[in-house]
Each structure stands twice: as C-alpha cells, then as structure tokens.
Amino acid sequence: MFKSLAFVLRIAIAWGFVVMMVAAMYSSVPLIGRFELPIILLVMGTMALVIGGAFSHLRRVRLIAGHIDGDTLGNRQKRLVEIPLEAGEAFDLLDAAIRELPGAEQIQSARDSLQVKAKVARPRTYGEHPLRRWNPLLWFGLPRNQLQATVTPAGDSGRVALICEPENPAWSDWFLVDDGTNYENAEAIVRAITRRIGERRRGEQASAAQTATEKELTEAKLNLLHAQVEPHFLYNTLASAQLLTRSDPVRAEAMLGHLIQYLRRSLPNVEGEMSTLGAELERALAYLEILKVRMGDRLDVQTDVAEALRTTPMPAMMLQTLVENAIKHGLEPRTGGGTVWIRARRDDNTVAVTVADNGEGFNSKTSGTGIGLKNVRERLRLRYAGAANLAVVANFPAGVAATLTVPANGHNPNA
CATH class of the missing domain: 3.30.565.10 (Histidine kinase-like ATPase, C-terminal domain)
Structure with missing residues (x-):
C-alpha cells in the first residue's frame, strides 16, 4: 500500500508542478488572466486524469505481476537470464524468442556482437481512449517500447542481459506510465526462452531414450544369440x-x-x-x-x-x-x-x-x-x-x- 501511494504521489507532484507553472503563466496574460474559472477547470481535470491513470497503472501491474513493488511498477525492466548453451546457440534462441514477441518490428540482429535490438508497438491496452489527445498522459512521448538484448559468453553457457523500456527519455518516467507493457514484454521473452530450452531438453531426452531403446533391443538380440x-x-x-x-x-x-x-x-x-x-x-x-x-x-x-x-x-x-x-x-x-x-x-x-x-x-x-x-x-x-x-x-x-x-x-x- 505504501509503495502504491508513493507512486501515485510522485506522479501527482510532478504533474502538479507543471500545472502550477501553466497556471502562473496563464494568470500573467493581460485581460484573459482575470478569468480564473478556465484555468481552475484545466488544473482539476488534468490532475484527475493523471491520478486516475496512475491508479489504472497500479491495478494493471498488480493484475499482471500478482504483486506491486519498485521493480514491477517501473517503466523500465531488466532481466538477467542464464542459458545453458554455448553463446552462439544462446543468441539464436534469444533472437527467435524476440521475433515471436507480438508487435516486434525494426529488429536489428548482430550475431558477431551477440546483440539484438527491436522496437515494440505498444498495444492499446484499453482500446481507443475516449479523450484521445486531451489525455495528459498522451501529451508527449512516443507510445512505443523498445528492447535491447546482449549475450555474454560464460564458459559453456550464455548470459543474457535484457532491457525493455519506453522509447522516451528517462525523465519522462516522472510523468508517463506504460501500463505494465514493458514488464509484459520482459516476462514474455523469458518465458519463450524457458519454453525453447525445455523443448530442446525434451528432444535430447527423447533421442537418448530412443538410443537406449535401440541398445536394449540389440542387447536382447544378443542374449537370444547367446541362448x-x-x-x-x-x-x-x-x-x-x-x-x-x-x-x-x-x-x-x-x-x-x-x-x-x-x-x-x-x-x-x-x-x-x-x-x-x-x-x-x-x-x-x-x-x-x-x-x-x-x-x-x-x-x-x-x-x-x-x-x-x-x-x-x-x-x-x-x-x-x-x-x-x-x-x-x-x-x-x-x-x-x-x-x-x-x-x-x-x-x-x-x-x-x-x-x-x-x-x-x-x-x-x-x-x-x-x-x-x-x-x-x-x-x-x-x-x-x-x-x-x-x-x-x-x-x-x-x-x-x-x-x-x-x-x-x-x-x-x-x-
């Protein structure tokens, strides 16, 4: 509860400072500045939408992650994944997982440097917003995410550093929320990697089981020849x-x-x-x-x-x-x-x-x-x-x- 309130308060203070600056500039305008009602309505409406958007972000993050903390609330997500494969194989697996991500576009894959970069279209989580451009949380910034993944060789395995973040400067996090989309992207890629590793292991186990069966059949024939x-x-x-x-x-x-x-x-x-x-x-x-x-x-x-x-x-x-x-x-x-x-x-x-x-x-x-x-x-x-x-x-x-x-x-x- 404390983290949730602190998050809403941070967003409200940031926007409150901006709204106060706009109100001060409005009041200094000759003649028009005498009419206080329009600026009061603007301030109240903006703050209501900002606080409502912040609570909506909280509810969606709780729904996706199951809990709320500093890591899940953040617009920028980082994951470190250890893949039990040689670095080149780990890179191929990671690249395939990113390409499967919904909305992935402009994928740049560099196998020599073991890096993958991509843009990810941000889904309209709640459909078309009724206020559209009048929503203060959409006033600036790009409604798109991006990701960067790097594989670091570590002996017989590859260590993946995955970063998912909005396509906006870091200061915009004081004013904007991503509705948990970057958390979703990071978790989806980790799940895809885990699934592919599991499929690979099951394939290896099936091959080993088949080889063992063939060996047992051969040994059975051998015992028959002995007998x-x-x-x-x-x-x-x-x-x-x-x-x-x-x-x-x-x-x-x-x-x-x-x-x-x-x-x-x-x-x-x-x-x-x-x-x-x-x-x-x-x-x-x-x-x-x-x-x-x-x-x-x-x-x-x-x-x-x-x-x-x-x-x-x-x-x-x-x-x-x-x-x-x-x-x-x-x-x-x-x-x-x-x-x-x-x-x-x-x-x-x-x-x-x-x-x-x-x-x-x-x-x-x-x-x-x-x-x-x-x-x-x-x-x-x-x-x-x-x-x-x-x-x-x-x-x-x-x-x-x-x-x-x-x-x-x-x-x-x-x-």
Missing part, C-alpha cells in the same frame, strides 16, 4: 561325433570336449556385461577345433594374440561372427579348404583384432546376405558411438580380412 546355437552346426557336430565313436573314439571324445567348451562360452551373460577378447577367442577356437575334426586337413588355424591383450573388453559374439563368415563364405566352398588367421594388435588406445582367410574372397556366389556384418557394425555404433569400427578388405593373394577395432579400455574415449 541358441545354430541348429545345423549342432546337429552336424553331434552326428559326426556319433560316427566317430565307432571308428575313432579318441577324436569323438575330443570333438565333444570342444563342443562342451563352445556351449559353455555361448551361455547368455545374465549380468549384461561385456565379454573379453580371451573369452571370445576360446569360443572361436572351440568352434574351429570342431570344424577341424570334420574338415580334417582342409582346415588350418593360426592364432597370434598376446596374453596381455586377452583381457581387452569386447562385445560378445562379434569375433565368432567374423570366424563363421570366414568358414562359411571363404573356406567351406573351396574343395581344398584353407587357413584362418586370428591376430590382435594394440595401437595406442585401441586394439585391432583381424580374422583373415585365403578362401573364395568377394565372390557373389558365396558372399551371403551381409546381415551378420551389418549387425556387428550396428552394435559397434550403439556401444561405442563412433569410437570403434569394422573394416572388411580383400586379403592377399586370396580371401578376405575383417578387422575389428575397439577401445582398449572398452569405453568410448570421447564420452
């Missing part, structure tokens, strides 16, 4: 072991031992953790040993994986996929068979695992559908976000070499 063994491979292995039990029990026992090892390594990982190069190598070698029993001298296996590299984290079944491709599409179609090489090398923070063969190579008749390699690349993308890759090239003088490169610590170094 099942290729039927034809299992049937053929058991059938071969059954035949060998009659002719060569020792080889049959060796084949069943490798099959047990392979099945043990193929059980799903209930904790969902990464496998290791060593564990994947044991699975692949067990698979190859079974095939060596079946293929005999047609298959040769050579490995070169240092013991220190066997603890390297690696997604399960990836090495197995590369080995199976080398057998199915490279060596099995060849009458004379061939060799499978498995090598691993470390280079700085990455480990490269290569599976090579000297089989058919890129032969359209034996190249398959490519689904296995596509799944490997997709899993690498979801797991490492670009920090791992799969390269498949022709091997010299024959065959194919597939190289899987993963971070040595199992994590994305850019994360």
